[in-house]
Amino acid sequence: MASIDVLYFAWLRERIDAPRERIETEAGTVADLMAELVARSDRHAAAFADPAAVRVALDQQLADFAAPIAGVAEIAFFPPMTGG
Amino acid sequence: MQMTVPLFAEGELPRYARHIALREIGGPGQARLKRTSVLVVGAGGLGAPVLMYLAAAGVGRITVVDDDSVSLSNLQRQVIHSQDRLDMPKAVSARIAMAGINPFVAVTALEARLDAGNATQLVAGQDLVIDATDNLPARHLLNAACVAARVPLLSGAISQWEGQVTLYDPARDAPCLACLFPVIPAEGLAPDCASAGVMGALPGIIGAMMAAEAIKLITGAGRSLRGRLLMQDVLWGESREIAVHRRKDCPVCRGIKGEDA
Numbered sequence: 001m002a003s004i005d006v007l008y009f010a011w012l013r014e015r016i017d018a019p020r021e022r023i024e025t026e027a028g029t030v031a032d033l034m035a036e037l038v039a040r041s042d043r044h045a046a047a048f049a050d051p052a053a054v055r056v057a058l059d060q061q062l063a064d065f066a067a068p069i070a071g072v073a074e075i076a077f078f079p080p081m082t083g084g
Numbered sequence: 085m086q087m088t089v090p091l092f093a094e095g096e097l098p099r100y101a102r103h104i105a106l107r108e109i110g111g112p113g114q115a116r117l118k119r120t121s122v123l124v125v126g127a128g129g130l131g132a133p134v135l136m137y138l139a140a141a142g143v144g145r146i147t148v149v150d151d152d153s154v155s156l157s158n159l160q161r162q163v164i165h166s167q168d169r170l171d172m173p174k175a176v177s178a179r180i181a182m183a184g185i186n187p188f189v190a191v192t193a194l195e196a197r198l199d200a201g202n203a204t205q206l207v208a209g210q211d212l213v214i215d216a217t218d219n220l221p222a223r224h225l226l227n228a229a230c231v232a233a234r235v236p237l238l239s240g241a242i243s244q245w246e247g248q249v250t251l252y253d254p255a256r257d258a259p260c261l262a263c264l265f266p267v268i269p270a271e272g273l274a275p276d277c278a279s280a281g282v283m284g285a286l287p288g289i290i291g292a293m294m295a296a297e298a299i300k301l302i303t304g305a306g307r308s309l310r311g312r313l314l315m316q317d318v319l320w321g322e323s324r325e326i327a328v329h330r331r332k333d334c335p336v337c338r339g340i341k342g343e344d345a
Contacts, residue, residue, distance in 0.1 A: 007322065009315055010243045011273060019320035053269035057326040062264070062313075076324055078315060079273070080265035081241035081248045083282060084130045084218035 001026060004069065006037070008047065009078035012054065015047035030056050030075065031065040047077075054079050091118050096188045100142050106305075113303030114142065120302050121145040123206055125198050125226055126216035127174040128152070129287030130240045130294065132164035134216055137295035139182035143302070145190045146182065149206060150174040151197035161284040198222050203229035212298060215239040216291070220268045224336075227252060227261035231337045236301065236310075237261070240294040245283050245319035247290030249297065250328065251310045254337035258310040259328050262336035286318055 007020045027033035034051065037044045048054070056063055057076040069075065103109045103117075122143050124131055127150040138146055152174050154165040162174075169177040175193035182191050196202060198217065207213055207229045215226050215237055223239065230237040234255035241248045254260045293314070300306050313326045332338065 007324065009317060009322075009324075010246055013246070013317065013320075014244065019317055019322045050270050050273055053265065053267040053273065055265065057324070060324060060326055062326055062328045076315075076326065078248075078326075079269060080220060081243040081246065082218065082220050082223075082269075083242045083280075084126050084128050084216045084240070084287070 002070070004033075004072060005074045006033075007074065007076040009076065010081050011079055012047045012077050016043050025069075028068060028070070029065070030058070030063065030067050030069060033069060033075065034065065091115055093188050096142075099186065103141065108305035109299070109303045113305065116303055117142050117299070118144045120211045121147070121209060122212045122214060122298065122302075123147045123149070123210040124214045124216055125149050125206075125222070126218060127162075127164065127178040128158065128216065128218060129161045129242065129282065130216035130291040131174075131178065132162045133288050133291030134214055134240075134295050134298070135178050135182055136164055136185060137292060138298060139186045139189045139191070141295070141299055142186060143189060143298075145192070147192040147194065147206070147210070148175050148178050149194045149196055149198060150178070151195055157278075161282060161287050163288065198226060200225060204232070207233045207235055210235055212301060213237050214294060214298060215241075216294070220265075223261060224268070228336055231255075231260050231340055234340065238294055238297055238301070238309075240290050242282060242286050242290050244280055245286060246315065246317045247286060247293075248313060248315050249290060249293050249309060250313040251297065251301070251308055253310050254330055254334075254340045254342060256310060257330065257342035259330045260334065260337040260340075263331040263334045264313065264328050266331070266334070283318065289318060290316065 001024045006023050008016050038048050058072045100114045127148050164181045165177045173195045175195050179191045179193035213230050236253040252260045301308050313328050316323045
């Protein structure tokens with residue numbers, strides 16, 4: 001089991017109602033982890049309901065959903081913000 | 085005999101004393117600010133501090149574009165406007181405020197909406213474009229025009245309690261907006277300020293960061309946000325800097341040859 005800090009920004013943070021959480025996971029990729037998160041609660045499911053516009057950073061480096069997460073300490077999910 | 089027009093007007097220079105005192109700006113940096121043309125799209129929450137600080141900093145020519153008028157619900161955060169300018173076009177109200185701060189700045193106020201017909205013309209000849217708009221279609225339109233003109237695009241965006249700032253610049257090896265966020269979120273996912281709310285000081289924080297990045301970029305001070313996306317969560321005190329890069333298959337900027345910044 002790996003322990004990973006997961007950070008949420010903008011509408012993801014609002015739907016999950018927390019800016020971060022520590023997750024114990026055996027997920028191999030970002031996409032695997034997202035599937036685990038969706039199964040965690042209705043709030044998580046709502047946050048990831050339409051992930052097309054969501055981007056991910058692994059240890060503060062932009063990545064994609066197919067990227068492996070072995071050895072990663074922090075995963076941040078963030079969408080584009082729009083307001084001005 | 086050829087006359088040289090002085091860069092600064094008589095009595096202008098003392099107002100920049102605190103910038104000139106900075107080793108990273110100094111007299112040469114202040115002269116660069118004076119010779120610079122900046123386009124600011126949007127005179128709302130983010131545009132307010134951007135326009136006020138860039139006017140105060142002595143940026144030579146500032147063009148502000150906005151087709152909206154000042155309404156009461158703007159005044160909780162759009163501090164460039166005021167009670168006595170309600171219903172006035174925001175571009176005009178912003179020009180009045182900037183002239184009040186620094187009469188030596190040449191401000192062009194355009195009561196217009198950025199669209200496919202005027203984007204190219206607005207961006208042409210600008211040294212820097214600043215995206216302070218409030219919707220993604222306008223942001224992508226402005227991005228495409230800046231990519232084509234090879235003009236750096238300093239972009240800020242906010243949502244409720246959070247903000248993002250970065251410098252899009254594919255001509256100098258940083259991503260463009262479409263590299264970073266190729267997909268526009270489905271309707272309702274990213275609520276606008278009117279329906280979701282926005283904390284009043286937030287655009288002040290993010291907009292002032294944008295103004296600082298603009299001043300750094302123009303004067304060459306420090307390290308810019310080229311290739312770095314800054315995210316700031318004011319509600320929970322989280323902030324992150326994400327390293328971002330160009331996408332080879334980006335439909336908007338793949339034809340742009342990058343150079344070292």
